[in-house]
């Protein structure tokens with residue numbers, strides 16, 4: 001699991017920060033982290049649904065410096081609105097996305113409009129407003145994608161990496177963070193199993209007993225993203241070192257007495273996820289808590305990471321959820337589930 005960077009809060013102190021998708025699982029946790037540890041001057045929550053924003057305002061009503069929060073209704077598909085929201089912003093976290101695989105398969109153009117056109121709009125708005133740094137959230141599904149959600153996030157990653165070539169004297173730096181399943185996030189397998197168990201289900205559906213996934217908690221994700229802001233030069237895809245677990249072992253941990261029904265792998269699903277392909281590995285260096293896929297820019301300087309002890313990964317390396325050296329035990333997952341209700 002990753003360790004938080006103590007430098008990140010210093011970077012954010014007194015800064016103006018915007019989170020697209022700020023009312024989502026990640027956005028709310030990142031907001032809590034910033035209000036607690038970083039003392040930002042202004043924190044803009046950018047999203048579409050006023051009710052989610054209202055609920056978030058209620059949830060944060062008892063936090064000391066909640067007055068720095070600004071709730072901005074807007075759609076990442078709307079470049080003008082995004083540009084207005086980004087006025088005088090120093091740092092932007094791009095978390096807004098359509099992220100459900102079946103939704104993206106059924107509504108491909110909607111997925112492309114939000115995840116791909118939205119990424120371009122974030123880049124344009126950040127450049128127009130001379131934002132200092134932008135970090136976009138990506139997913140393991142973007143590596144060798146087999147579904148449109150993953151493919152749209154791969155396109156988004158490419159847009160953010162290449163955006164560094166556009167920034168010239170403006171100096172905005174763009175990077176991406178790629179990670180796996182967030183324990184307990186909305187619409188994921190943990191709340192799905194929890195719902196079935198609470199309803200008194202007699203069995204849990206398992207797609208394939210071999211299926212594995214990477215796992216990260218929201219807290220670790222937030223710490224990791226914050227640390228990437230501190231260290232990024234622009235153009236990197238940061239990948240945290242996180243553990244794997246088989247879905248069937250997760251089911252056993254959550255409901256030891258329930259039998260399983262094998263339902264088969266669904267269209268657009270992989271048996272195992274991958275975060276770094278063999279081809280990406282040629283550009284990848286490793287630090288104790290993370291991998292960094294470096295951009296293939298002529299101007300890229302390996303020096304700063306080499307100074308921190310980063311070395312190239314071996315030839316033919318890949319980072320997959322089934323061959324990952326780090327695994328979650330049932331006991332460790334139980335603790336994560338208790339802490340992430």
Ligand SMILES: NC(=O)c1ccc[n+]([C@@H]2O[C@H](COP(=O)([O-])OP(=O)(O)OC[C@H]3O[C@@H](n4cnc5c(N)ncnc54)[C@H](OP(=O)(O)O)[C@@H]3O)[C@@H](O)[C@H]2O)c1
Pocket residue numbers: 020021022023024025026027046047048049050052074075076077094095096097098099114118137138139140179180181182183185186188
């Ligand atoms: N959760 C995971 O397991 C996981 C794993 C890896 C990567 N990620 C990535 O992490 C990011 C955040 O995920 P999350 O779990 O926080 O998602 P989430 O809980 O579904 O939140 C998504 C947020 O984006 C907003 N949004 C959606 N479409 C928008 C649009 N067109 N314009 C503006 N805002 C929009 C939503 O609010 P409105 O609907 O009100 O607009 C909401 O605030 C995503 O990029 C996702 O791909 C998530």
